[in-house]
Amino acid sequence: GAGVSQSPSNKVTEKGKDVELRCDPISGHTALYWYRQSLGQGLEFLIYFQGNSAPDKSGLPSDRFSAERTGGSVSTLTIQRTQQEDSAVYLCASSLDGRYSNQPQHFGDGTRLSIL
């Protein structure tokens, strides 16, 4: 596609429910990243995929968070047993190759998650 696509754009759910957030990166981009942006805060790194593998999962805030990427393309971020503190905007980005530091990341418009 022309840009990074995220769905849904907004999600409201009750505390304790599971949610799945989807990211479709730019075609041909091998690197994919998930971030969380809370109001008034800087972006918080969650996880990075190079191809289908995730070299570093240390940014995931708890074991309720998991992510997968299949076919080197679409990625899903899953939050189980959601808590109110999970409310935030979840941003996905992609770049041509994450092994090179000088490449820009292209961001989607995010999923705004609200936990009631």
Next chain:
Amino acid sequence: KNQVEQSPQSLIILEGKNCTLQCNYTVSPFSNLRWYKQDTGRGPVSLTIMTFSENTKSNGRYTATLDADTKQSSLHITASQLSDSASYICVVFSGGYNKLIFGAGTRLAVHP
């Protein structure tokens, strides 16, 4: 502790005026410094990427400077337009994508 601090937190200017946003960082090791523009409700868009050896980089009306000795960067916006109203985020890349350090951003409002 690796940190990126931006100032001011928010800024209001009149259309047509210039402004300068500041970014100070205490990040090591340093690989590059990036400025992003984030419109409300949208994802960040890359403006510039500067490496250690680059002092100045321009992108249209946006000019970024980097002083690696003092660990300071600035983003200068010339002849501001209403569409420049956004948050501007300074990011330092520190040797790995788990080590991208984001500032909290400067929220700029351009008024007619």
